[in-house]
Every structure is written in C-alpha cells, then in structure tokens.
Amino acid sequence: MEESVRRSLPVNDARPHIGLPAIHRQPPPPRPANTADPRLSVASPRPPRSSDWESGYRGLVVLGDLLATTAVVTAGAFVLHGFGAAWPMTQWLALGTVIAVVCALPASRAWNPRVLGEGAEEFRRLGRGLFAAAVMVALGGLLFGALAVQPWVFAVLPAVALVSFPQRYVLRRWLHRTRRRGGCLLPVLAAGSPETVRDLIARTRAESHVGWRVEAVCTFTGEGDPGSGELDGVPVVGRLDELADHVRRGGYRVVAVTADQYWSPRKLQQVAWDLEGTAAEMVVAPVLMEVAGPRLNVSGVLGMPLLRVTAPTFTGGRRLVKEVVDRVGSGLLLALFSPLLLAIAVAIKAGDRGPVIYRQRRVGRNGQPFTMLKFRTMVVDADAVRRQLLDANEGAGPLFKMRRDPRVTRVGGLLRRYSLDELPQLFNVLTGRMSLVGPRPPLPEETKAYAADARRRLLVKPGLTGLWQVSGRSDLTWAESIRLDLRYVEDWSLALDLVILWKTVRAVLGGDGAY
Numbered sequence: 001m002e003e004s005v006r007r008s009l010p011v012n013d014a015r016p017h018i019g020l021p022a023i024h025r026q027p028p029p030p031r032p033a034n035t036a037d038p039r040l041s042v043a044s045p046r047p048p049r050s051s052d053w054e055s056g057y058r059g060l061v062v063l064g065d066l067l068a069t070t071a072v073v074t075a076g077a078f079v080l081h082g083f084g085a086a087w088p089m090t091q092w093l094a095l096g097t098v099i100a101v102v103c104a105l106p107a108s109r110a111w112n113p114r115v116l117g118e119g120a121e122e123f124r125r126l127g128r129g130l131f132a133a134a135v136m137v138a139l140g141g142l143l144f145g146a147l148a149v150q151p152w153v154f155a156v157l158p159a160v161a162l163v164s165f166p167q168r169y170v171l172r173r174w175l176h177r178t179r180r181r182g183g184c185l186l187p188v189l190a191a192g193s194p195e196t197v198r199d200l201i202a203r204t205r206a207e208s209h210v211g212w213r214v215e216a217v218c219t220f221t222g223e224g225d226p227g228s229g230e231l232d233g234v235p236v237v238g239r240l241d242e243l244a245d246h247v248r249r250g251g252y253r254v255v256a257v258t259a260d261q262y263w264s265p266r267k268l269q270q271v272a273w274d275l276e277g278t279a280a281e282m283v284v285a286p287v288l289m290e291v292a293g294p295r296l297n298v299s300g301v302l303g304m305p306l307l308r309v310t311a312p313t314f315t316g317g318r319r320l321v322k323e324v325v326d327r328v329g330s331g332l333l334l335a336l337f338s339p340l341l342l343a344i345a346v347a348i349k350a351g352d353r354g355p356v357i358y359r360q361r362r363v364g365r366n367g368q369p370f371t372m373l374k375f376r377t378m379v380v381d382a383d384a385v386r387r388q389l390l391d392a393n394e395g396a397g398p399l400f401k402m403r404r405d406p407r408v409t410r411v412g413g414l415l416r417r418y419s420l421d422e423l424p425q426l427f428n429v430l431t432g433r434m435s436l437v438g439p440r441p442p443l444p445e446e447t448k449a450y451a452a453d454a455r456r457r458l459l460v461k462p463g464l465t466g467l468w469q470v471s472g473r474s475d476l477t478w479a480e481s482i483r484l485d486l487r488y489v490e491d492w493s494l495a496l497d498l499v500i501l502w503k504t505v506r507a508v509l510g511g512d513g514a515y
Helices: 052-081 087-107 121-144 147-180 194-206 240-250 265-274 317-352 382-392 410-417 425-430 444-448 454-459 478-491 494-510
Strands: 186-191 212-219 234-239 254-257 281-284 296-301 304-309 357-363 369-375 435-437 463-465
Touching: 052 087, 052 147, 087 121, 087 147, 121 147, 121 494, 186 194, 186 240, 194 212, 212 240, 212 254, 234 240, 240 265, 254 265, 265 281, 317 369, 317 410, 317 425, 317 435, 317 494, 357 444, 369 425, 425 463, 435 494, 454 478, 463 494
Parallel strands: 186 212, 186 254, 212 234, 254 281, 435 463
Antiparallel strands: 296 304, 357 369
C-alpha cells in the first residue's frame, strides 16, 4: 500500500495538468523517403522485455495467500475440535473453507497483477475476497446443515485476514525496496508534449514504488531539449505519428500518452489498434489525472466511452463505519496506552514543573474551531519566545518549524521524535472532534491563507495521522502537505485508512521527518 498511497492533487502547483485538449496541430511534414532516420533503423521488432519478475511476484502472492489460509484453517480445526468425535465434520468444514477462499480471491480479482504491489486497491480486493469467502462458508453451512459453521465464519476467516494482510504488506515492502534499487520496473515509452512528459518523468523517478521507468519519449516534432535529443536525460526516439513503430521496435511494456494538441479521439483509437498484438499496455492520462481510486469509472454511453467521476463521499454508511471505528479505536488505544500516558506525564512534570498538557486552538471539520490536546514539549513561555525566532523559521508556507528549536525541552525532543506528544489527541478523537485518520489539523492563521482549493481539506475531520504523517511529516513542503491532505479528501476509502494506520507505525518508529 506503499504507500500507494501518494498520487497527488495539484494545489497551487506549477506543474502542468496532463490532459487531452481538443485543438489539434497539423503533424510535421514526413521525412523524405531517401532520408534515413537512425532511430528507425531496426529492421525487426524487439521482443517484449522480460517480465519474469511479474509472474514470479504474483506467484509469491498467491502462494502466500494459500499457505496463510491453509495454516490458519488447520490450526483452527485443531483448536476448535481436536481429534474428537466431530473430527470428520471438522475436516469437511476445513476443506470447504479453503475451497471458499481459493474461489473467492480470484473472483474478487485479488490476484490481478495490475493491483499487486501498489495502492490501497490490492488490500481492498483482498478484504472483499475474504468477506465473500465468509459468506460462502456461512451459506454452505446452512445448505448442508453444518450448524458448527459459526466459529469458521467469525473466528477462522478473520484470523486468515490477520495473517494475509501483513504477509501481503511484507511482500510489497520487498518489491518497493527492489524498485528503489532499479529492479522490477516496467519500461515505459512516454508520448506527449515536452512539458507533460517531463512531469511524468519526474513523478516516476520520485515514486519508484509505482514500478515505471520512462526509457524513451516521442514528441510532436521528434525533438528534445536543444542540442541533446533528450528530455531530462531520457532519449527522444521519434515523433508522435511514429509511436506504434517505436513501441514494436523497443519492446516497451507501457505506453503513457500525455497531453498534446496532436492527439484526437481518432488518433488515439488508431494507436490502440496499432498496439494490438504487442505486450504494451496503453495508458492515457485524463484531464482529472489526480482523481483516482473508486471515484473513477469508465462506462459506455451513446456508443462513446465516458469517464465518470463520482463525488467524494462525506456521508453515508462508510462514514458511519469510520465514526464507529474512531470512537471504539480511540477508547481501546487510551486503555492500552494508559501506563505510557502516565509515565510521560510524570516525566514532563519532573522536568520543569510546568503543565503536562498543551492546549491549542485548531480548525476542524467545516471550519469549526476546537481545542486540540498535546503533551507539552516546549518551555512554558514558548509562544512568547516564538516571536523572537521568526527570522529562523524553516517551515513551509504559514507553518513555523525549526529543526533545532531552542524552546523544545529534553523530554519534549524525545516525545516529538516518536510522535508520543500526539497521544492526548485520542481524547479529541473519542469526543468526535478529530478522526484517527484525516488531514493535518490546521491552525486558524493557516486557514486564513488558504486558497479556495485548499479549503476543501476542511470538508472532513482532521486526523491523528494521515498521508502527511506517513509521507515525510515535517520534511514536506507546504504545497506537498496540502496536496496530500486534498488527495485524502478526494479519494478517501476505508481501505486507504487501514493502509495509513499500518504505515503510521513504521513512520513513527523510524522517527523520520519529526522535529
């Protein structure tokens, strides 16, 4: 999920939006027949690049799911019934549970290579498949009169989920580490205007976990940067009207079509036809490229493929589930961490005899202010001293941050490194003013500087953790922080919340970006 988690929304961002404008230029004149172009000198198509790692990784995922299911079901059989008189029936229930999982996961496309290793969709499909397996087991028990099916539905299959999700995550982490070292990447040919192609190249380099590496470019003129024949170090191999020929010769696995006035529906359709029979997957970046996940659906209307963009979900059943999880989860965490909370309070009080809790006004959902609770990590008169340190501000935008803030106490530095100072915010979650996962709670002076698009982050409750927490924390720029918050607002889902909560543990233990 890793993360995966980080497709961004353009907010006050100078990067170009990738789209397909309707105005078209005339294609450049064809080269004379007697002019040889060295870029087209390959006589025969190159075979597709090796994708052994794709099938190998998918095989590891399938094997891991099967082993997890078999091990948990076997252990469940012995725990529930042992070798007693009901052992024959237990064997049938165990076999039926394994068969249900094996049928439900591929039916839910939980093993589809396109979702493996990136984004929350992989975990969403895995959860959907295991839920379908539970329904199948329950219906099978009713059909065949196996009244002892309840423990298998409500205990064994949830235990399968508790094992399957972490093992999927471990495999994903291994894949992402391999991609950061340059392995397990799909070769990409990008086709579009130089500006949008540069944006794509920068994104693939910054987010290697996606698994793309732009190895070649086609532009309208067939030219790159003046005097180099490249765009950001990637060779320009030809013009847009030569795209299909270069794909066949280069053996690329992905053709990423970005914005250029040359593209029209007819030309894109022709490119798609020309790529049939190759191993290349054609990917067209829509105008709304930053909206992703369950909000995008393609359907045919009046014989035309239309991209439907549904509105973000701020109410309804899923939000009710989120509210219940927030309240129950915060209560359980407060009970679990109560000894730690007491120990931190004693350490702060012993440090300088000041108050243990720092109260600060923040802005919540729909712009409503509330008092956020934190453990005090600074000296008592920190707010007054701040005015003397404004020239040393290292924060982005309206944020005030210093890597070596002299106001931070010795105990406070340790609490900040591991985000322990945030634990009292569980009381804010319990009272309904915050959520476990959401945008960063802003200060009132920050919201006064918001542009209209940035104010959308106030449509949901602020969170104890969020995409900002697992993506760099204080190392993020102001624009990146807002982008991540808006991406969460636009593409929120329960699966995304689970991925963020899981990744928060690693971010907190690592202490990266915390000061």
